[in-house]
Amino acid sequence: MAILVTGATGFLGSHLVAGLLERGHRLVLLVRAADAVAGLRRVRDALSTIGASLDERHDVTVCVGALDAPGLGLRSEDRDLITEECDAYLHCGASVRFDLSLAAAEHLPEAVRAKLRVELEAMVRREPWLAEKAARLTKEP
Ligand SMILES: NC(=O)c1ccc[n+]([C@@H]2O[C@H](COP(=O)([O-])OP(=O)(O)OC[C@H]3O[C@@H](n4cnc5c(N)ncnc54)[C@H](OP(=O)(O)O)[C@@H]3O)[C@@H](O)[C@H]2O)c1
Numbered sequence: 001m002a003i004l005v006t007g008a009t010g011f012l013g014s015h016l017v018a019g020l021l022e023r024g025h026r027l028v029l030l031v032r033a034a035d036a037v038a039g040l041r042r043v044r045d046a047l048s049t050i051g052a053s054l055d056e057r058h059d060v061t062v063c064v065g066a067l068d069a070p071g072l073g074l075r076s077e078d079r080d081l082i083t084e085e086c087d088a089y090l091h092c093g094a095s096v097r098f099d100l101s102l103a104a105a106e107h108l109p110e111a112v113r114a115k116l117r118v119e120l121e122a123m124v125r126r127e128p129w130l131a132e133k134a135a136r137l138t139k140e141p
Contacts, residue, residue, distance in 0.1 A: 001026065001085070001086075001088075002026040002059075002085040003026070003089075003090060004030065005028070005029050005092065006030045006090070006093030007094060008027075008092070009031060009043060012092045013090075013092035013093065014050050016090060017029070017043070021060070027058075027060045028061045028062075028063060028082055030064075030065040031043060035064060036061075036063070036064055039064050040060070040062045043062060063075075063078035064078070079118065083121045083122040
């Protein structure tokens with residue numbers, strides 16, 4: 001079992017990640033970065049600012065993605081990893097800016113839909129009988 005955490009480079013997410021790692025959980029982190037190595041570096045930096053660290057004892061996979069990108073910007077391998085391995089989703093990724101343009105703010109519901117799609121895919125893998133219901137829910141308006 002793994003836990004998907006978004007927003008791991010942020011204030012709330014980094015504290016959450018530090019606490020979950022301390023308890024020995026396997027984590028999959030959705031991080032904005034050029035690639036997984038850069039993403040891992042960003043997570044390490046975020047953890048170090050709160051006095052925590054990441055080492056070989058910790059079971060962490062970074063998936064590059066963005067909450068406001070179509071399909072969360074995930075590579076198909078990472079999408080499969082998330083739907084197959086992650087049993088829990090802890091969503092700390094958010095824009096807490098008050099100066100977003102209206103267009104950018106209106107873009108956010110797409111992020112929510114994309115997140116729901118990933119969650120539904122994971123549910124359908126576990127409970128195939130939900131497939132028909134999930135297809136109806138994910139149909140674009
Ligand atoms: N701070 C608190 O005390 C507190 C308390 C209760 C609830 N909350 C809630 O927790 C959430 C996060 O707050 P925070 O204080 O941790 O904010 P934060 O420090 O600004 O962190 C935001 C996180 O979200 C990520 N993010 C933003 N837009 C993204 C996108 N489009 N795709 C992927 N990742 C994205 C950021 O990644 P980048 O590093 O790439 O920008 C960062 O990791 C908010 O909903 C807030 O209301 C916060």
